Amino acid sequence: MAVTRDEVLAAGLRRAVQHAAAYGGVVYLRSADRASLVLSAVAGVPLSLLSGFRRLPVAGQLPVPVTYRTGRTVALSGAEETMRRFPRLAVGLPYAFASASVPVAAPAAQGGERYGALSVLWPSSGAAVPAATRRQLRTAAARLGAALAGLAAGGHPVEAGGAPVEVELPGPAGPAVRVGLFDWDLATGELTPDEGLTELLGPAAAGFGGRISDLAALVHPEDLPPLRAAVLAAVRTGLLPARTVRLADGHGRHHPVRLWGRCPEGAARTHLIGAVVDTGQGAAAVAAVERLRDGVFALDPDGRLEYANRSLELLLDTPRERLLGHHPWSVLPWLADPEYEDRYRAAMLSQRPTAFLARRPPDQWLSFSLYPDAHGLTGRVAPTGPPRTRHPGPVDSVVGSGPVSERVPGGEPEPVVPRTGPGAMYHLLQLASALGEAVSVREVCEAVAQQILPGFGGQELAIYLSRAGRMYLVAQHGYPEGFLDGFEGTSLRARLPGTQVLNTGVPIFFESEHELLAAYPGIPLDEMRAWAFLPLIASGHPVGSCILGFDENHVFGAEERAVLTGLSGLIAQALERARLYDTEFALARGLQQALLPHRLPKVDGLEIAARYLPGTQGMEIGGDWYDVITTPNGLCLVIGDVEGHSVGAAAIMGQLRSAVRAFATTGGPPEEVLARTNQLLVELDPGLLASCCLLRLDPTTGRVEAARAGHLPPLLRRPDGRTEALDLPGGPLLGVQHPSEYPASTLGLEPGSVLALYTDGLVEEPGQSIDTGVDRLRSALAHTADPTLESLADRLLGNARHLTDRADDVALLLARIGAGARAA
Numbered sequence: 001m002a003v004t005r006d007e008v009l010a011a012g013l014r015r016a017v018q019h020a021a022a023y024g025g026v027v028y029l030r031s032a033d034r035a036s037l038v039l040s041a042v043a044g045v046p047l048s049l050l051s052g053f054r055r056l057p058v059a060g061q062l063p064v065p066v067t068y069r070t071g072r073t074v075a076l077s078g079a080e081e082t083m084r085r086f087p088r089l090a091v092g093l094p095y096a097f098a099s100a101s102v103p104v105a106a107p108a109a110q111g112g113e114r115y116g117a118l119s120v121l122w123p124s125s126g127a128a129v130p131a132a133t134r135r136q137l138r139t140a141a142a143r144l145g146a147a148l149a150g151l152a153a154g155g156h157p158v159e160a161g162g163a164p165v166e167v168e169l170p171g172p173a174g175p176a177v178r179v180g181l182f183d184w185d186l187a188t189g190e191l192t193p194d195e196g197l198t199e200l201l202g203p204a205a206a207g208f209g210g211r212i213s214d215l216a217a218l219v220h221p222e223d224l225p226p227l228r229a230a231v232l233a234a235v236r237t238g239l240l241p242a243r244t245v246r247l248a249d250g251h252g253r254h255h256p257v258r259l260w261g262r263c264p265e266g267a268a269r270t271h272l273i274g275a276v277v278d279t280g281q282g283a284a285a286v287a288a289v290e291r292l293r294d295g296v297f298a299l300d301p302d303g304r305l306e307y308a309n310r311s312l313e314l315l316l317d318t319p320r321e322r323l324l325g326h327h328p329w330s331v332l333p334w335l336a337d338p339e340y341e342d343r344y345r346a347a348m349l350s351q352r353p354t355a356f357l358a359r360r361p362p363d364q365w366l367s368f369s370l371y372p373d374a375h376g377l378t379g380r381v382a383p384t385g386p387p388r389t390r391h392p393g394p395v396d397s398v399v400g401s402g403p404v405s406e407r408v409p410g411g412e413p414e415p416v417v418p419r420t421g422p423g424a425m426y427h428l429l430q431l432a433s434a435l436g437e438a439v440s441v442r443e444v445c446e447a448v449a450q451q452i453l454p455g456f457g458g459q460e461l462a463i464y465l466s467r468a469g470r471m472y473l474v475a476q477h478g479y480p481e482g483f484l485d486g487f488e489g490t491s492l493r494a495r496l497p498g499t500q501v502l503n504t505g506v507p508i509f510f511e512s513e514h515e516l517l518a519a520y521p522g523i524p525l526d527e528m529r530a531w532a533f534l535p536l537i538a539s540g541h542p543v544g545s546c547i548l549g550f551d552e553n554h555v556f557g558a559e560e561r562a563v564l565t566g567l568s569g570l571i572a573q574a575l576e577r578a579r580l581y582d583t584e585f586a587l588a589r590g591l592q593q594a595l596l597p598h599r600l601p602k603v604d605g606l607e608i609a610a611r612y613l614p615g616t617q618g619m620e621i622g623g624d625w626y627d628v629i630t631t632p633n634g635l636c637l638v639i640g641d642v643e644g645h646s647v648g649a650a651a652i653m654g655q656l657r658s659a660v661r662a663f664a665t666t667g668g669p670p671e672e673v674l675a676r677t678n679q680l681l682v683e684l685d686p687g688l689l690a691s692c693c694l695l696r697l698d699p700t701t702g703r704v705e706a707a708r709a710g711h712l713p714p715l716l717r718r719p720d721g722r723t724e725a726l727d728l729p730g731g732p733l734l735g736v737q738h739p740s741e742y743p744a745s746t747l748g749l750e751p752g753s754v755l756a757l758y759t760d761g762l763v764e765e766p767g768q769s770i771d772t773g774v775d776r777l778r779s780a781l782a783h784t785a786d787p788t789l790e791s792l793a794d795r796l797l798g799n800a801r802h803l804t805d806r807a808d809d810v811a812l813l814l815a816r817i818g819a820g821a822r823a824a
Contacts, residue, residue, distance in 0.1 A: 005151055005158060009041040010167045012104075012144030017043055017120055017169060019136045020100070023351045023374045024169075025120035027104065027144070028056065028064050029160040033644075037064055037116060038160030043167035044374035045121065046301040049345055052092050054164075062089055063101040068117045073134050075100040078124035095349040096124040100134060102141045106149035115148045115158050123351040169374055178278040184212055184261070186235055187270050191215055200257075200278050204248050220246035220254045227259075234272060238263035247276075295381035303327050303344050306376065315366060315381050334360055338454060347372040357387050435574040439581050441465075444574045445475030452548060452567070453477065456560070460528055460549030464498060465575065466542055471499060478549070483526050496520065498545045501535040505542070507565050508533040509556040530554035532564055536572035543572045543579075600628050603635055605699040605818040609789035611797055613761075613810040623649035623690065624759045624809035625657050632667040635699060636660075639757040639813050640692035640711065640734075652686050656734070660694065670694045670707035674731065674742040678709065681735040689733040693757055702749035702817050707742045709734045712760060712770070715778055719752035723782035725774055754789075755815045756781055756796070761808035789814045 009027050017025045024044025028037040037056045056065050063074040063086060076082045076099050083090040101119040105112055118141045122129075148158045180197025184190075191212045198205050201218070208214045219227060223245040234240040240261040246254035261274025289296050295312030297305055304327055308320040316323070322331055329335040335358060347354045347370040355369045367384040370377055438444045449461050460478035464471040464487075471490045492499050497508050497520060510516040510531045516523065528549035536543040546568055556564075600608045610626050623642025628635065638660055642649045659680050663673040673694055681690065691711035697704050706714070708730030717723040731742035749755070756777075763773030777796065786792040793814055 006165045008147045009165050013041045013043050013167050016140035020120045020133050022120035022122050027118050029116040032159045039164045040160050041165040044169050048302050064117045067101040067103050071103050073102050075129040077128050078126050095346045097350050098122040098124050100129050102138050104141050105145045107146050110149045180276045182274050184272045218248045297379045299377040441578040444578045449477045458548045459551045462547040465544035497533040501533045502542050502545045505535050505537050512553045534568035538572040538576040543575050607789050607816040609793045609814045611793045611812045623653035624811040625653045626811045626813040629661050629664045631664050634696045636664045637695045641759045642690040643688050652688050670696050670705050671742045671744040674707050674709050678734045678740050679738045682738040689735045704747050707744045715756040717754040717781050723778050749817050751817050753817050757813040759811040761810040
């Protein structure tokens with residue numbers, strides 16, 4: 001069986017991590033359009049921590065795109081160098097780790113084509129990555145590139161597609177549990193062990209002669225009498241209950257194992273099938289941990305609880321059943337501050353121990369110590385006294401942990417406690433990262449709502465933008481239905497806090513309902529009791545205002561006011577950029593729609609339906625088109641696709657559509673229309689190619705003449721439901737060379753037949769061949785019996801119309817021969 005791309009990635013990444021003595025790594029592959037680098041494999045790092053870095057623009061200023069573009073190694077010794085050279089990475093992952101990124105490319109002998117980039121991570125030491133390590137890393141990347149080149153040479157895709165491969169790194173040596181099976185003939189005393197039992201017995205297996213007496217000789221003498229009694233009972237009952245016995249290990253020592261078995265049901269009780277389980281030191285380790293007075297727990301790499309001892313239950317006052325399989329901060333409200341989750345993130349990405357203090361209500365202080373490795377995290381919890389505050393203020397205000405802790409001489413990480421809620425700063429960093437990714441006004445507003453409310457403890461959020469001297473709501477969260485309707489379209493001259501902050505550029509904070517009513521008597525109120533009104537000013541230009549509401553009186557300290565004020569500047573800049581994007585996006589989409597037919601002709605004896613869906617990733621527009629042309633010799637059905645996604649592609653699409661329409665209207669046969677269109681595109685030399693499929697149909701006879709230029713085959717559903725992809729001969733893509741020939745085919749359609757023409761955006765899916773997608777569409781057409789072509793078209797689009805991350809355009813053209821047609 002051929003090696004798959006995912007297997008190549010897994011082997012290459014595992015080799016790179018091990019040779020570089022790193023704790024984790026990632027591989028990015030280029031996207032099909034070469035505009036992005038997509039996370040395709042990850043090892044030693046929780047995938048959830050990389051959510052903001054799943055897709056990177058090739059032109060971006062991050063280590064992976066830079067190494068991909070330049071071909072040079074990008075090495076970062078730690079957080080300080082990362083902040084200096086790549087602040088976007090430092091904001092998105094504000095943790096102490098070192099990294100090195102290298103390109104993944106084919107060998108020079110195979111063209112040297114770059115497929116992506118590989119990065120590995122180490123705990124931060126402040127020292128530069130050694131030259132020898134860099135060479136080892138480039139060697140590992142070169143081997144991965146050669147393997148990908150081999151796949152490409154065999155016709156296999158090497159671009160990004162599907163979910164990232166999660167690569168498991170080698171864990172602690174030796175299995176945690178060993179199991180052996182045996183078949184005991186009760187009549188003869190013969191005992192047949194499997195390979196697992198032989199390995200479990202180890203050196204003691206050398207004296208094993210295949211009889212029950214040989215196994216009994218290995219059992220500790222004190223365990224033999226109860227074991228014999230249990231076996232006699234098993235002969236009568238068919239069941240050997242689980243029990244612990246001690247087996248000799250061949251070195252004069254005995255170790256405990258669990259033994260159980262049963263006679264097969266429905267057979268004479270002459271055989272007993274059993275199992276021997278050796279837990280090694282695991283059972284003893286669990287028993288030892290359960291005896292500790294400190295709480296002990298284990299998290300998997302994604303932060304979910306895998307183990308908790310009895311003491312942890314008591315310290316957290318929560319049954320372990322509620323904790324297992326969940327993130328602790330999602331189960332325990334008093335651990336819900338995002339900074340506690342951030343301690344786990346810091347430990348996993350820096351691979352250094354860290355610690356923090358937390359208060360379990362009403363007044364029990366606990367010390368948490370976290371010890372990570374690439375396979376998860378072990379934690380210890382111990383009761384402690386109230387922290388020594390480092391700043392004036394009540395102890396009650398201490399709610400989280402500080403920066404990554406330093407190691408103290410005793411070997412334990414020293415827990416530190418900041419003055420005020422660190423969750424706000426965490427969300428500020430996360431918001432800055434999210435705003436860097438958001439491109440539309442809607443995405444900006446979603447990022448703000450997701451980060452500000454939990455970061456500052458607010459319950460309501462409203463964002464207004466100014467336009468033509470008035471304020472218009474663009475996003476709200478948490479408000480009662482209809483409450484904000486009365487403020488829509490408010491003049492900037494109205495005396496309201498939201499307009500005042502925009503006019504003056506100065507934020508306003510109300511710490512109680514009394515303060516707000518004193519400043520603005522009669523202003524409508526809901527259930528909120530404190531508010532922050534923030535002006536959104538970008539480059540001295542007023543953009544709008546942001547309102548944050550709290551359901552209790554809230555004291556805005558000087559630090560919190562400064563953070564919120566700075567935050568408003570980030571939001572304003574992102575909104576101004578997003579507004580420009582939305583305007584340009586609307587213009588681009590308008591251009592694209594203007595190039596497509598506004599309506600389809602009505603033809604007796606023929607039903608026609610068409611659909612077009614633009615791509616939803618980015619602002620760039622595509623070159624898919626369809627057309628229905630009335631000619632002297634019948635009706636032409638046309639569908640085509642210009643490569644690429646840009647205004648240029650859309651412009652070429654418009655020229656090709658006009659050319660095909662002009663050539664077809666003269667009555668020329670399909671092969672001639674495509675040949676002349678190809679000549680035009682070659683002469684224009686736009687640097688783009690195009691595919692096209694043209695069918696000339698006589699609705700009265702059902703006769704079809706068809707020609708293809710590198711396009712996907714049309715589908716035909718016959719009146720009895722049989723559906724096939726028409727294997728029509730075809731010529732090369734339009735624009736490759738002149739002259740080119742496009743052979744035509746002729747076929748006859750029965751009344752009730754349905755033709756389907758489509759572009760690749762409808763049948764392409766990451767990780768699947770195009771043939772699989774075509775066959776899926778064929779099956780859908782065969783099994784969808786809608787009474788009208790309009791409803792059939794909607795059904796065939798399926799999930800495509802609901803996708804928010806559709807990378808390609810979709811065009812679909814359907815035609816059905818009426819009952820009045822006569823066979824050609």
